[in-house]
Amino acid sequence: MHGPASGSVRAGGIRALRRCAGLALATALSVAGLAAPVPAAERTRLVAYTALEVEQLDPIRRAVEAAVPEVEIAWLRASTGIVTDRMLAERDAPQADLLLGIAATSLLQFEAAGLLDPYRPAGVEALRPFFRDPTPPYSWTGMDAYLGVICFNVEVAGRHRITRPNFWRDLIGPGFKGRVVMPNPASSGTGYLLVAAWLQTLGEEAGWAFMDALHENVAAYLPSGSGPCREAAAGRQAAGLSLDMRAAAEKAAGAPIDIVVPVDGTGWEAEAFAVVAGRPHLALARRVADWAASREANALYARSYAIVAYPGVATPGPVYPPHAEARMIRNDLDWMARNRARILAEWTRRYGAKVLREP
Known part of the structure; x- marks a missing residue:
């Protein structure tokens, strides 16, 4: 092992997300x-x-x-x-x-x-x-x-002329404005592993700065790790940050997605x-x-x-x-466990306004 934005989800997409969240609750x-x-x-x-x-x-x-x-x-x-x-x-x-x-x-x-x-x-x-x-x-x-990936809908990308992301920083480009969804780390393990990885690999100051920029492009933070990939697979978003095996299942079922494991390494x-x-x-x-x-x-x-x-x-x-396993970062699980409460409190303070609320 290796170790509030101006963009918004279309009304139909939000209704679908809320139905899913309601079922999850x-x-x-x-x-x-x-x-x-x-x-x-x-x-x-x-x-x-x-x-x-x-x-x-x-x-x-x-x-x-x-x-x-x-x-x-x-x-x-x-x-x-x-x-x-x-x-x-x-x-x-x-x-x-x-x-x-x-x-x-x-x-x-x-x-x-x-x-x-x-x-x-x-x-x-x-x-x-x-x-x-x-x-x-x-x-x-x-x-x-399991590890963090980007479910990238190539059809949505083609319509909006969005370039395939290869690095995490590519998601903060203007083409992704309002077209990214990711899991809420307070409820989702996949969401937390993504946040923890950015803080570990970039350092805390740069990690929070990256998430501030990403937040400007995020349409919503969803309750589960699978939800963002399902949204991308259905064409409601260009990019869904999710877990590898949900991405593989959606792609195998015929979804028009690329499974992107960023070159700069991913959390797991x-x-x-x-x-x-x-x-x-x-x-x-x-x-x-x-x-x-x-x-x-x-x-x-x-x-x-x-x-x-x-x-x-x-x-x-x-x-x-x-190449997925080779791009897993050197992850400190003990650090993730010890710092979970602190990280989630800060994440919620900064970004909680976009967490998808159950109706």
């Missing part, structure tokens, strides 16, 4: 699976907090329940920032048994707060070293890594899993953790991500940019 903190048949008496219900993409949830649930038949998984899904804030708010009485598909920087915060069970899953020695908790006591294990984050300390079913939760570290589990993660913990398992599709 309505579903973000709902526990999936409540409508399923009542499980057999011998099965134990484990609540798993996650920020995984919605389409990943059912396949992973089925696989977990096949590997550990005594368990029924009940998902609580939300964007990374929402899950992180909820978990920290519940620190005196945790409600989750498992954390599965949560940013490693969030798990570092939970580890520091004493919220994680110090458990080393079976088989972790086979995983790439970067994905293993380096600090005793061992408490979390990586699953996959690892998703990981952990067992929550002090919950009543630790033994079963640890068995799920053993499965989550397995080659079988990593093969499942690799259906959605190009970079996973188990070596040799990932098979990126033909539309995935081959």
